[in-house]
Amino acid sequence: MSSLLNQLHSLRAQAQQDIAQADSLEGLETLRVRYLGRKDGQLTKILQALPSLSPEEKKVLGREANEAKISLETALNEKKGAIEEKTLNAVLSAAAGQDLTLPESPLSVGRRHPLAQVMDDIVGCFLRLGFNLAEGPEVETDFNNFTALNHPPDHPARDSHDTFYVKNFRDGEGLPLLLRTHTSPVQIRHMQTHKPPLSIVAPGRVFRHEAVDATHSFVFHQVEGLAVDVDISVADLKGVLGLFARHVFGSNVEIRFRPAYFPFVEPGIEVDISCTLCEGKGCRVCKQTGWVEMLGAGMVNPNVFRAVGYDPDKVTGYAFGIGVERVAMFKYGVDDMRLFFENDVRFLRQVSR
Numbered sequence: 586m587s588s589l590l591n592q593l594h595s596l597r598a599q600a601q602q603d604i605a606q607a608d609s610l611e612g613l614e615t616l617r618v619r620y621l622g623r624k625d626g627q628l629t630k631i632l633q634a635l636p637s638l639s640p641e642e643k644k645v646l647g648r649e650a651n652e653a654k655i656s657l658e659t660a661l662n663e664k665k666g667a668i669e670e671k672t673l674n675a676v677l678s679a680a681a682g683q684d685l686t687l688p689e690s691p692l693s694v695g696r697r698h699p700l701a702q703v704m705d706d707i708v709g710c711f712l713r714l715g716f717n718l719a720e721g722p723e724v725e726t727d728f729n730n731f732t733a734l735n736h737p738p739d740h741p742a743r744d745s746h747d748t749f750y751v752k753n754f755r756d757g758e759g760l761p762l763l764l765r766t767h768t769s770p771v772q773i774r775h776m777q778t779h780k781p782p783l784s785i786v787a788p789g790r791v792f793r794h795e796a797v798d799a800t801h802s803f804v805f806h807q808v809e810g811l812a813v814d815v816d817i818s819v820a821d822l823k824g825v826l827g828l829f830a831r832h833v834f835g836s837n838v839e840i841r842f843r844p845a846y847f848p849f850v851e852p853g854i855e856v857d858i859s860c861t862l863c864e865g866k867g868c869r870v871c872k873q874t875g876w877v878e879m880l881g882a883g884m885v886n887p888n889v890f891r892a893v894g895y896d897p898d899k900v901t902g903y904a905f906g907i908g909v910e911r912v913a914m915f916k917y918g919v920d921d922m923r924l925f926f927e928n929d930v931r932f933l934r935q936v937s938r
């Protein structure tokens with residue numbers, strides 16, 4: 586019995602000393618478990634001897650053990666309060682001289698890139714008109730990018746595309762694969778796998794081996810459109826592009842068609858929009874003409890229908906290709922395309938919503 590009491594006294598003294606030396610909340614918790622833990626705590630172990638003691642001895646040891654427990658719990662709580670206060674004081678003194686009541690500085694929130702916004706805007710306009718979204722790969726076959734679009738292998742228009750070829754990779758005909766020079770091959774892929782009537786819009790990146798300057802880049806974005814049915818006419822094309830122009834540039838915008846040559850359409854059309862900067866009076870951007878060249882379009886060439894297995898005597902269609910950078914430059918009044926790629930956040934904040 587006296588040895589149990591001795592153990593209890595030395596446990597209490599040791600615990601008091603340990604608690605006084607603890608310097609962290611984690612350390613205190615370790616001590617609490619070591620001395621007062623319900624299962625393996627040292628006090629619990631001493632109390633396990635109680636059943637073998639006489640009633641008188643139980644009373645003495647029980648009372649002493651209870652006193653020890655209360656005094657250790659008190660010491661733990663006091664030490665905990667002291668450590669917390671010390672931590673808080675350290676934080677406050679680190680912030681000395683600062684006004685903690687000042688409002689915090691505002692968080693800056695990210696936005697969609699202006700080119701992505703313009704592309705979404707264009708695509709969204711056509712989706713609401715009933716077009717479906719179509720996509721294709723950036724690495725294409727010569728057939729899809731050129732031959733099927735009425736650029737046979739010796740066609741001079743191929744030269745104007747300044748194509749990047751993918752070294753050592755060839756298609757089934759042994760022709761080199763290439764980075765698509767326009768989004769038009771998506772038309773071919775879609776027509777090969779779908780029957781008319783169809784109307785699609787295909788946004789994406791295209792690549793040309795061009796030196797970078799204010800109006801050229803080796804990578805840029807297009808949105809391609811295609812509609813095929815039994816009785817599609819130029820009037821349908823004009824109606825759809827007029828809606829597009831007014832959606833993107835404002836309700837007062839007018840469009841005009843000029844004849845142009847693109848191998849995959851016949852007739853080919855260059856589409857101008859009235860200059861919104863000078864309202865048609867003439868300015869530097871529209872070169873005093875009141876009109877700005879905006880996109881290429883036309884009625885699908887019968888050779889393109891033949892290449893995908895459609896009968897050009899039964900179906901007609903129109904196609905158009907919109908340069909996203911060109912639209913963005915005009916919409917935001919920016920005269921250097923490089924600004925969209927350099928990603929200076931001051932510029933991006935200025936033009937994006």
Ligand SMILES: [Zn+2]
Pocket residue numbers: 860861862863864865866867868869870871872873875876
């Ligand atoms: Zn103008």
